[in-house]
Amino acid sequence: MDASIHLHILASGSKGNAAVVEGPSGSVLVDCGISRRELHRRADAAEVDLSRVEAILVTHEHTDHTSGLPVVCKHFDGPVYATFGTAHARPTLAALPFTTVARDVTLSLGGMRVQAFPLSHDVADPICFRFERWEQNHLVDALAWATDTGILTKQALEALRGCRILGIEANHDREMLATGPYPYFLQKRVGGNHGHLSNAQAAEALPQLLTSETQTVVAMHISQKNNLPELAHDALCEAVGTQAEVLVASQTEPLTIW
Numbered sequence: 415m416d417a418s419i420h421l422h423i424l425a426s427g428s429k430g431n432a433a434v435v436e437g438p439s440g441s442v443l444v445d446c447g448i449s450r451r452e453l454h455r456r457a458d459a460a461e462v463d464l465s466r467v468e469a470i471l472v473t474h475e476h477t478d479h480t481s482g483l484p485v486v487c488k489h490f491d492g493p494v495y496a497t498f499g500t501a502h503a504r505p506t507l508a509a510l511p512f513t514t515v516a517r518d519v520t521l522s523l524g525g526m527r528v529q530a531f532p533l534s535h536d537v538a539d540p541i542c543f544r545f546e547r548w549e550q551n552h553l554v555d556a557l558a559w560a561t562d563t564g565i566l567t568k569q570a571l572e573a574l575r576g577c578r579i580l581g582i583e584a585n586h587d588r589e590m591l592a593t594g595p596y597p598y599f600l601q602k603r604v605g606g607n608h609g610h611l612s613n614a615q616a617a618e619a620l621p622q623l624l625t626s627e628t629q630t631v632v633a634m635h636i637s638q639k640n641n642l643p644e645l646a647h648d649a650l651c652e653a654v655g656t657q658a659e660v661l662v663a664s665q666t667e668p669l670t671i672w
């Protein structure tokens with residue numbers, strides 16, 4: 415049996431987010447801010463078998479993470495996990511069959527241990543997840559990511575440390591945000607403690623997150639208005655050096671990391 419966990423980032427950015435984490439005995443869909451049709455189109459392109467999805471995890475209520483859920487949930491029998499705050503944040507989500515969980519819940523899904531951790535974002539109760547594979551009391555694989563957070567909480571730093579695959583938000587370049595098209599209040603929101611991580615913040619956090627286990631670092635939730643993939647890539651490369659490869663997740667194309 416393949417002991418490792420695989421990550422398919424089907425969409426990443428403010429126009430929609432969805433990722434499938436493939437464990438040894440099943441998969442998990444994290445967020446669905448794209449339509450069901452687009453979810454299936456991208457899953458097919460990435461050769462992801464959506465019939466293996468045994469649970470849906472929802473990080474927070476923003477539409478770029480939830481817009482596809484009402485239709486996807488109509489065709490899905492498994493549990494849909496979210497915090498109480500997320501589940502009750504919006505009328506459009508009220509009818510979904512949520513199982514509410516604590517922000518530090520541990521779940522067992524797809525042969526993986528799934529650990530939730532809290533983020534700092536302008537929503538009710540945002541979380542993200544670390545996925546681990548254990549064999550005979552040994553940790554054999556781990557991956558985690560954090561996006562939609564203005565700062566990395568202590569729990570997020572702990573969860574992101576020592577992963578083979580590490581995803582980190584590199585939402586904006588500070589200079590581009592300050593001189594870009596956003597009005598001042600939105601610049602303050604995006605760059606604030608409950609907004610999104612900048613390239614510089616991601617780069618600054620990386621030294622304490624990388625270990626000898628880390629093989630791949632992925633820049634995620636890149637703004638199409640306030641950042642460029644090259645800027646995010648360069649900023650993270652500088653922090654990572656030769657220790658790991660650096661990839662950039664896309665708004666439009668799936669990215670698979672085996």
Ligand SMILES: [Zn+2]
Nearest residue numbers: 428476478562
């Ligand atoms: Zn988002």
Ligand SMILES: [Zn+2]
Nearest residue numbers: 474476535562
């Ligand atoms: Zn958000």
